[in-house]
Amino acid sequence: MAAELIATTATKSVFRDGEKAIKVFNADFPKAxxxxxxxxxxxxxxxxxINVPKVLEVGxxxxxxxxxxxxxxGKTLQQLMEENPDKLPDxxxxxxxxxxxxxxKQCPLLNKLKDKMSRQILDTEELGDITRYDMRTQLDSMPKHTKLCHGxxxxxxxxxxxxxxxxxxxxVHATQGNASADVARTYLLFCLEDQNKADMYMNLFCKKTGTAKKYVQSWLPIVAAAQLSKKRPEEADLLQQWANVCDYQ
Structure with missing residues (x-):
């Protein structure tokens, strides 16, 4: 059976070949x-x-x-949310x-989240030298954890x-670090699409874990600054708004 194209992004295409999914990267995508x-x-x-599709081959x-x-x-959870809005809470x-x-979970061989975010903020020229310095200082002061973060x-x-x-x-973005930083990133990703879903997600996480919402929110400017390094035009305005709220209340 010939491989069937099932998805494309700016950097890759995904094909289905029977019981295999082949992620094919653009010719200029770095081998490393x-x-x-x-x-x-x-x-x-x-x-x-954790249910993860197994890596079968690099070629x-x-x-x-x-x-x-x-x-x-199967279907993505995003598809299901769109198709069955009445089931959104579930x-x-x-x-x-x-x-x-x-x-x-813990995965001690992964890179540390704070190290990765520090590099990303350093590369975010849109913020200016003073803001980048403030962000990296704030990041350095945040609690250091070693939880598995998806990214x-x-x-x-x-x-x-x-x-x-x-x-x-x-x-690909997985690291070891602070759980609330990973939740803050998910919150921001939801914000780019639907503020109601973002708030629902944040509230549920805080309720289930007993985490103060203000603590998760304290990660938002840092996470937004790091996310800006990906240079996605459709995200820039919202992320810059969050990144400029250095003392979130």
């Missing part, structure tokens, strides 16, 4: 980044207790670097529980099988 994604995903697999597909995974049949509950399961946890990266089992995709 491809190998790093495969390594991170393999390390998360080894943690156990070349039609002249371009690729990673082959198990194909997971979906959000499951999503928060899934996130908490991830954050309960891009949002409904489009969760596949729900017909029996309800959830698989988490795209671990």
């Amino acid at each position: 980044d491809v190998l790093n994604e495969a390594l991170i995903t393999a390390r998360v697999e080894e943690v156990g207790g 070349v597909f039609e002249g371009k670097w690729s990673i082959t995974f198990d194909f997971i049949e 979906y959000m509950e499951h999503m928060v529980d899934l996130h908490l399961n991830i954050l309960s 891009d946890f949002n409904p489009s990266n969760i596949i729900v099988k017909e029996d309800g089992t959830m698989y988490v995709l795209d671990w």
Whole structure:
């Protein structure tokens, strides 16, 4: 059976070939980044207790670097939320529980979240020297944890099988660090699409964990500043607004 194109982004295409999913990167995509994604995903697999599509092969597909995974049949949680808006509270509950399961794990060979964010903020020229310095100083003062953080946890990266089992995709941004930083990133990703969902997510996380909302919110300017380094025009305005709120109340 010929491989079928099922998704595309600015940097890659995803094909289905039977029971395999092949992520094919653009010709100019750095080889080191491809190998790093495969390594991170393999390390998360080894943690156990999280449903992750297994890495089967790193190779070349039609002249371009690729990673082959198990194909997971199902719909993204984002699709389900859009198709069944009346079930949003249930979906959000499951999503928060899934996130908490991830954050309960440790993966000591991953890069540290604070180190990665510090580098990202340093590379964010839009903020100016003084703001970057303030952000990195604030980041350095935040509590140091070693929880497994996904780094891009949002409904489009969760596949729900017909029996309800959830698989988490795209671990390339995974690090070890503070759970509230990872939750703050998910909150901001929701904000880019739907403020109601963002608030629902934040409130559920804080309720389930007994975490003060103000503590999670204290990560928002730092996370926004780091996210700006990805230079996505559609995100720039909102992220700059958050990044400029250095003393969030």
